[in-house]
Amino acid sequence: MEKALDWLGRHHEDIVRGLADLVAIPSISTDGEHRTEIDRTAALTVDQMRAAGLNNAEVLRVGGSLPYAYGEWLDAPGKPTVFLYAHHDVQPINFVEQWKSDPWKLTRRDGRLYARGAADDKGAISAFLGAIAAYRQTVGSLPVNIKMVVEGEEEVGSKNLMKFFDTHRDRIKSDVIVVCDTENIEVGLPCITYSLRGVMTAQVDVTSAKIPVHSGMGGGALPDAALALNAVLGKLYWADGKLPIPGYYDSVRPMTDKETAATRKLPFDEAALRRDIGIVPTAKMAMEAGLNEYEQTWRRPAVTVIAQEASSIKGASNQVLPKATALVSCRLVPDQDPQQAFEQLAAFLTADAPWGVEVKVTPHGPPVTWWMTDPNGPAFEAALGAMRAGFGRDPVAIGCGGSIGFVGPLSELFGGAPALLMGIEDPASNAHAPNESLHEGDFKKLMASLVRLFDGLGKLTPERVK
Amino acid sequence: MEKALDWLGRHHEDIVRGLADLVAIPSISTDGEHRTEIDRTAALTVDQMRAAGLNNAEVLRVGGSLPYAYGEWLDAPGKPTVFLYAHHDVQPINFVEQWKSDPWKLTRRDGRLYARGAADDKGAISAFLGAIAAYRQTVGSLPVNIKMVVEGEEEVGSKNLMKFFDTHRDRIKSDVIVVCDTENIEVGLPCITYSLRGVMTAQVDVTSAKIPVHSGMGGGALPDAALALNAVLGKLYWADGKLPIPGYYDSVRPMTDKETAATRKLPFDEAALRRDIGIVPTAKMAMEAGLNEYEQTWRRPAVTVIAQEASSIKGASNQVLPKATALVSCRLVPDQDPQQAFEQLAAFLTADAPWGVEVKVTPHGPPVTWWMTDPNGPAFEAALGAMRAGFGRDPVAIGCGGSIGFVGPLSELFGGAPALLMGIEDPASNAHAPNESLHEGDFKKLMASLVRLFDGLGKLTPERVK
Numbered sequence: 001m002e003k004a005l006d007w008l009g010r011h012h013e014d015i016v017r018g019l020a021d022l023v024a025i026p027s028i029s030t031d032g033e034h035r036t037e038i039d040r041t042a043a044l045t046v047d048q049m050r051a052a053g054l055n056n057a058e059v060l061r062v063g064g065s066l067p068y069a070y071g072e073w074l075d076a077p078g079k080p081t082v083f084l085y086a087h088h089d090v091q092p093i094n095f096v097e098q099w100k101s102d103p104w105k106l107t108r109r110d111g112r113l114y115a116r117g118a119a120d121d122k123g124a125i126s127a128f129l130g131a132i133a134a135y136r137q138t139v140g141s142l143p144v145n146i147k148m149v150v151e152g153e154e155e156v157g158s159k160n161l162m163k164f165f166d167t168h169r170d171r172i173k174s175d176v177i178v179v180c181d182t183e184n185i186e187v188g189l190p191c192i193t194y195s196l197r198g199v200m201t202a203q204v205d206v207t208s209a210k211i212p213v214h215s216g217m218g219g220g221a222l223p224d225a226a227l228a229l230n231a232v233l234g235k236l237y238w239a240d241g242k243l244p245i246p247g248y249y250d251s252v253r254p255m256t257d258k259e260t261a262a263t264r265k266l267p268f269d270e271a272a273l274r275r276d277i278g279i280v281p282t283a284k285m286a287m288e289a290g291l292n293e294y295e296q297t298w299r300r301p302a303v304t305v306i307a308q309e310a311s312s313i314k315g316a317s318n319q320v321l322p323k324a325t326a327l328v329s330c331r332l333v334p335d336q337d338p339q340q341a342f343e344q345l346a347a348f349l350t351a352d353a354p355w356g357v358e359v360k361v362t363p364h365g366p367p368v369t370w371w372m373t374d375p376n377g378p379a380f381e382a383a384l385g386a387m388r389a390g391f392g393r394d395p396v397a398i399g400c401g402g403s404i405g406f407v408g409p410l411s412e413l414f415g416g417a418p419a420l421l422m423g424i425e426d427p428a429s430n431a432h433a434p435n436e437s438l439h440e441g442d443f444k445k446l447m448a449s450l451v452r453l454f455d456g457l458g459k460l461t462p463e464r465v466k
Numbered sequence: 467m468e469k470a471l472d473w474l475g476r477h478h479e480d481i482v483r484g485l486a487d488l489v490a491i492p493s494i495s496t497d498g499e500h501r502t503e504i505d506r507t508a509a510l511t512v513d514q515m516r517a518a519g520l521n522n523a524e525v526l527r528v529g530g531s532l533p534y535a536y537g538e539w540l541d542a543p544g545k546p547t548v549f550l551y552a553h554h555d556v557q558p559i560n561f562v563e564q565w566k567s568d569p570w571k572l573t574r575r576d577g578r579l580y581a582r583g584a585a586d587d588k589g590a591i592s593a594f595l596g597a598i599a600a601y602r603q604t605v606g607s608l609p610v611n612i613k614m615v616v617e618g619e620e621e622v623g624s625k626n627l628m629k630f631f632d633t634h635r636d637r638i639k640s641d642v643i644v645v646c647d648t649e650n651i652e653v654g655l656p657c658i659t660y661s662l663r664g665v666m667t668a669q670v671d672v673t674s675a676k677i678p679v680h681s682g683m684g685g686g687a688l689p690d691a692a693l694a695l696n697a698v699l700g701k702l703y704w705a706d707g708k709l710p711i712p713g714y715y716d717s718v719r720p721m722t723d724k725e726t727a728a729t730r731k732l733p734f735d736e737a738a739l740r741r742d743i744g745i746v747p748t749a750k751m752a753m754e755a756g757l758n759e760y761e762q763t764w765r766r767p768a769v770t771v772i773a774q775e776a777s778s779i780k781g782a783s784n785q786v787l788p789k790a791t792a793l794v795s796c797r798l799v800p801d802q803d804p805q806q807a808f809e810q811l812a813a814f815l816t817a818d819a820p821w822g823v824e825v826k827v828t829p830h831g832p833p834v835t836w837w838m839t840d841p842n843g844p845a846f847e848a849a850l851g852a853m854r855a856g857f858g859r860d861p862v863a864i865g866c867g868g869s870i871g872f873v874g875p876l877s878e879l880f881g882g883a884p885a886l887l888m889g890i891e892d893p894a895s896n897a898h899a900p901n902e903s904l905h906e907g908d909f910k911k912l913m914a915s916l917v918r919l920f921d922g923l924g925k926l927t928p929e930r931v932k
Contacts, residue, residue, distance in 0.1 A: 197682060199784065210744025214898065216663060216868025219797045220768030221759050222743070223752045226792075227702060227771045234700025236693060237820055277688070278676025278788075282822040286689045293687050302686030305693045307782035308774055308790065316773035316793050318665065322744075324774070326692075327782050331685045354703055356748040402682025432680065 001143075001455045004134035008447055011133070015447070016113065016440075018048055019126040020106035022088070023115035029066060029089035029155045038152050041088040042067035045125055045150050052129040053136025054148060062167050065160035066152035070168075073132070073146045080462045081145035082454065083174035083414070085406075086124035086181065087154035090117040091432045098434035112428075112437040119438045120431035123424050124180035125150055127443065131450035143458025147172050154181075157365075161406050165413055175462045176379050177410060177419040178453070180446065182400055184423035185294075186267050187439050190387035190395040190449065192380070193421035195298060198332035198370035199403045200342055200363070201306070204349060205325050206232060208357040212319035222320045223355035226310035229324040231354040236303050236328070240289040243301060245348045248341065253334040253372075255299055263294045266396060272427070298399025301341070302331040327364055331401065338367035368405040371419075379418035379465045382456030383449075387422065390449025391442075418466060420453070422446065467609075467921045470600035474913050477599070481913070482579065482906075484514055485592040486572035488554070489581035495532060495555035495621045504618050507554040508533035511591055511616050518595040519602025520614060528633050531626035532618035536634075539598070539612045546928045547611035548920065549640035549880070551872075552590035552647070553620035556583040557898045564900035578894070578903040586897035589890050589904040590646035591616055597916035609924025613638050620647075623831075627872050631879055641928045642845050643876060643885040644919070646912065648866055650889035651760075652733050653905050656853035656861040656915065659887035660841040661764060664798035665869045666808055666833035667772070670815060671791050672698060674823040678785035688786045689821035692776035695790040697820040702769050702794070706755045709767060711814045714807065719800040719838075721765055729760045732862060738893075764865025767807070768797040793830055797867065804833035834871040837885075845884035845931045848922030849915075853888065856915025857908075884932060886919075888912065 008015075027041040028034040042059050046069045049057035054071030061067055069088060074081070093103050093116060101107035103116040117123075128148060135142045149172065153159055165172065182193040208223040235244065242249055255263065270285070270293065287296045296302075310324035311317075332341055346361035353359045375397040387395040400421075407419050424446055430436045457465065474481075493507040494500040508525050512535045515523035520537030527533055535554060540547070559569050559582060567573040569582040579589075594614060601608045615638065619625055631638065648659040674689040701710065708715055721729065736751070736759065753762045762768075776790035777783075798807055812827035819825045841863040853861040866887075873885050890912055896902045923931065 197685075199682070201784075203779075207746055208749050209746065211899075213743055214868060215768070215770040215772065215795050215797065216665070216866070217763060218743075219663075219763065219770045219795070219867060220766055221751055221753050221762045222745070223749045224770050226774055227699060227769070230696045230699035230771065230774075230792075231703040232700075233693060233696035234698075237697040239820070277679055277684075279689070280673055280675065280824045282819070282824060283674050283689045284822050285687055286821050287687050296687045297683060297685065300686055302681070303693070304681040304685045304690050304784075304786050305696065305790075306681065306777060306784060306787065307779045308692055308696075308776040309779055310774040310792075311772060313669075313773045313775055313791060313793060318667075318770070318772060318795050320770050321772065324771075325779060326696075326776075327779060329681050329685070329784050331681065353748070354705070355752050356746075356750050358746045358748060400682070401685060402680060433677070 001451060003138035004451045005448055007134045007138045008130060008451065012444065015126055015130040016106070018129065019113070019118065019122060022122040022125060023106050023117045024104055026104055027089050028092045029153055030092050038066050038089055042069045042152055045069035045088050046071065048129055049148065052133040054132060054146065060168070062160050062164040065164065068152060068164060069150040071148050073142055076142060076145045076458070078461065079144050080175040080457050080460055080465050081147060082457060083172060083177045084128045084146060084148040085177065085179045086128060087121045087151040088125060089152045089155050090120070091155050095434045100435055111440055113440050114435055114437040116436050118436055119425045119429040120436065121154065121181050123438045123443060127180055127424060127447050127450060130447045131454060134451050135454065143454050147174050158406060162409060165410055169413060174414055175417055175465050176457060177414070177417055179404065179407065179419065179421050180424040181404065182421045182423045183425040184442060185398060185427065187426045187442060188391060189267070189393060190391040191398045191423045192375060192383055192387065192395055193400045193423070194375040194397050195334065195372040195399040196370060196404055196407065197401050198338060198368045200330045200332055200338045200367035201365055202328045202330065202342060202345055203325065203362050203364040204229065204232065204328060205323065205360040206357055207323050209322035212321055215318040215320050218320040223357050224320050225357060226321045226324040228354040228357045229310065229326060232349050232359055233305060233326060235348065240287065242288060243303060245344050247344050248301060251335045251337065252301065255295060260295070262397065264292065266294060266398070268293055294399065297401035299333050301333055301336060304329045332370050334370050334372045336370065338369060368403045369408055371408040373419060377418060377466055378460050379420060379457065382460070383420045383422065383453055386449045386452035386456050389452050391445045416466060422449065467917060469604035470917045471914055473600040473604045474596060474917065478910065481592055481596040482572070484595065485579070485584065485588060488588040488591060489572050489583045490570055492570055493555050494558045495619055496558050504532050504555055508535045508618055511535035511554050512537065514595055515614065518599040520598060520612065526634070528626050528630040531630065534618060534630060535616040537614050539608055542608060542611045542924070544927065545610050546641040546923050546926055546931050547613060548923060549638060549643045550594045550612060550614040551643065551645045552594060553587045553617040554591060555618045555621050557621050561900045566901055577906055579906050580901055580903040582902050584902055584904040585891045585895040586902065587620065587647050589909060593646055593890060593909065593913050593916060596913045597920060600917055601920065609920045613640050624872060628875060631876055635879060640880055641883055641931050642923060643880070643883055645870065645873065645885065645887050646890040647870065648887045648889045649891040650908060651864060651893065653892045653908060654857060655859060656857040657864045657889045658841060658849055658853065658861055659866045660863050661800065661838040661865040662836060662870055662873065663867050664804060664834045664836035666796045666798055666804045667830040668794045668796065668808060668811055669791065669828050669830040670695065670698065670794060671789065671826040672823055673789050675788035678787055681784040681786050684786040689823050690786050691823060692787045692790040694820040694823045695776065695792060698815050698825055699771060699792060701814065706753065708754060709769060711810050713810050714767060717801045717803065718767065721761060728863070730758065732760060732864070734759055760865065763867035765799050767799055767802060770795045798836050800836050800838045802836065804835060834869040835874055837874040839885060843884060843932055844926050845886060845923065848926070849886045849888065849919055852915045852918035852922050855918050857911045882932060888915065
């Protein structure tokens with residue numbers, strides 16, 4: 001292991017060059033116009049897998065999916081098999097004028113590596129391959145077996161991922177899952193994520209009539225669908241209380257005292273958050289009284305109106321509108337059932353419809369279930385120990401307000417395999433936004449932690465990782 | 467007069483051909499792409515003015531305005547001068563597939579004349595010119611002086627009309643105003659409109675931050691601008707009461723007992739209205755308890771959300787939105803002051819902003835003031851008598867929920883000239899909508915009424931019309 005760590009130090013620039021090669025390809029999956037580039041990142045990832053020392057590296061597809069890069073190293077009989085997940089597709093470049101350097105050229109500035117995909121999630125590919133190469137180029141062998149899947153559709157909802165897992169279930173079967181697509185809540189503070197919120201989106205359609213009517217003729221007399229939708233959605237306003245949806249919190253699992261105590265010790269800089277997002281000075285945070293930002297976003301339900309349409313401003317004419325529509329995105333927490341949450345929301349929004357207009361609530365796409373695990377047991381201990389040594393600082397277990405849909409089902413598919421979500425981003429990483437970047441110091445520390453994690457897991461048997 | 471009425475009967479097909487020529491030109495003003503066609507309808511209107519017997523007919527402009535057609539006949543010294551207003555521009559054709567015949571070809575079907583502009587407002591041009599020609603082609607002279615202005619910008623808010631009036635104030639100075647751009651509330655029932663609502667539009671902008679944030683990270687903790695806008699606008703919901711804006715009704719002029727009694731005798735078919743608009747079966751009318759549809763839409767304030775934007779449904783991503791915007795159109799009634807109404811609305815919507823977000827209310831374009839006149843006096847009596855004889859039925863004085871901005875100011879410009887708003891449309895006319903049409907029987911009756919009106923006004927002196 002020491003040789004591997006030493007190799008990492010000596011070959012850091014080579015690893016960064018590998019990441020630079022990956023980010024140089026605009027593998028945008030969201031617009032359907034960059035299939036060639038996604039093919040190229042998949043192929044390059046396979047090349048880098050081979051160079052790092054993985055075997056049987058190849059591009060795989062399932063049905064009409066975008067390409068997956070797959071590689072493995074299975075020459076550690078009797079040792080646990082570690083499943084590594086990352087994705088090689090990226091978000092598009094909106095607000096290109098806000099980028100301070102070329103999004104497709106890895107640029108080192110103030111201790112960070114800037115490029116689209118540097119953090120989300122090409123940095124994870126490089127980190128995994130760095131740790132693998134460190135062993136293969138020095139001692140030759142790895143302390144564990146490795147199966148590495150690099151997806152090409154994460155930014156479009158991983159729509160074929162479960163099918164891929166199912167199709168290749170025997171080939172990918174592993175004992176421990178490692179994902180580096182989450183955040184460290186502060187630079188230098190190693191975090192392992194043990195809960196994720198789920199998400200369920202509902203479309204709300206209000207209909208009062210078939211056609212619009214001139215507001216001179218109808219204004220005041222006809223039921224206004226656009227105003228009715230406001231009255232319907234306005235009911236969701238929670239001020240600093242709970243969401244007013246009956247029964248919505250009945251199944252919500254409270255934080256344990258231990259969790260609350262741990263959460264309250266975590267660093268949090270509200271002033272920095274307000275400044276980064278540009279929250280208007282008069283506005284308060286929308287949190288339930290008595291909770292802090294972590295408790296609220298990790299373990300409490302939330303609704304967000306993510307879209308609303310009732311004529312455009314530009315196309316407006318003086319009409320009483322017959323239809324209006326919105327999308328309400330609901331973040332779900334342990335132990336909420338997505339179907340029950342949907343039904344509770346629908347019942348609340350359709351009750352006492354303004355002027356008796358038709359209020360229809362329908363699911364908008366499939367839900368993603370929340371995920372939560374017990375951050376204890378041999379694999380977690382190995383991870384925490386590795387991160388402590390790798391970062392030189394005590395790691396913390398955290399929640400995450402976002403969703404990673406596959407973690408729960410994959411863990412189940414592997415018979416309850418522990419899932420280790422180790423952060424590669426930090427609050428300044430700007431994933432999906434302009435000037436995405438990877439903190440280079442944390443990148444190094446993460447790779448050192450992965451080298452140590454492989455070592456630690458190698459000291460266990462497949463039966464003893466849980 | 468009898469000769470003129472007789473001429474109308476014998477030359478009806480010629481008048482219809484004149485209207486057919488006018489509607490054959492797609493003089494759409496709303497899209498800025500039909501200037502040539504608007505020039506052509508202006509020129510054709512001038513030609514038709516000359517053919518009907520008006521003098522000094524010509525195309526006029528003011529500044530960069532679209533063309534006005536102007537013509538006059540001033541050879542009745544000592545007689546009142548009648549100002550005739552119409553417009554030669556039309557609305558575009560949306561929903562072209564719903565038209566049962568070519569929108570640009572006047573088509574006779576079931577006693578109606580179908581075409582874009584047939585009713586709004588080229589039918590008025592033809593009706594005026596028919597009545598004028600009836601006199602000029604028979605007795606040679608008219609019983610009154612005539613000044614006729616046919617605007618080309620009505621469908622884009624008559625934006626240069628007041629400037630036109632002001633520029634040509636001496637040339638257009640008249641004693642009585644006649645406008646045929648309003649409705650008869652039932653086919654065959656002659657209506658004279660004596661009140662119009664005003665309109666004031668407010669833009670409501672809610673801002674909580676500078677940038678959107680992933681709803682996983684921020685959902686529940688950050689103030690959601692889109693939901694906040696719903697909470698703000700939802701406050702306007704009036705159920706079956708008054709608008710809940712403090713002070714908003716303080717200056718509203720109540721209907722007199724006589725007005726209420728007259729209004730309650732008017733025919734109204736709610737079932738037909740519901741069917742025509744396709745109101746959903748569960749929905750109730752949005753009226754103040756105790757009022758009927760006429761009282762509500764003619765003489766009570768109304769607000770309508772005519773546009774709202776907070777990301778599009780198609781472009782939605784899981785983000786807490788930092789901004790959301792809506793347009794609220796407010797219909798104003800006697801004696802509301804537009805500026806005061808705006809301030810009351812703004813104060814109501816900005817008070818107690820959800821989570822303290824920034825709620826900005828700004829005027830969206832200039833307001834149009836309500837208009838109301840006393841439907842009594844010699845000119846009104848002449849009109850009522852003419853309509854009674856022309857339609858063979860007692861006319862009624864009605865209100866109108868819509869706005870015609872120039873009527874009040876023009877009347878003032880003429881020193882308080884009476885304004886006679888005589889209907890050319892009926893509930894089936896579908897102005898601005900597919901299958902616009904003019905009821906041919908009412909068209910004939912209107913022309914006969916105009917002939918009688920000129921005769922009646924000719925029996926008065928300029929000093930005695932008021």
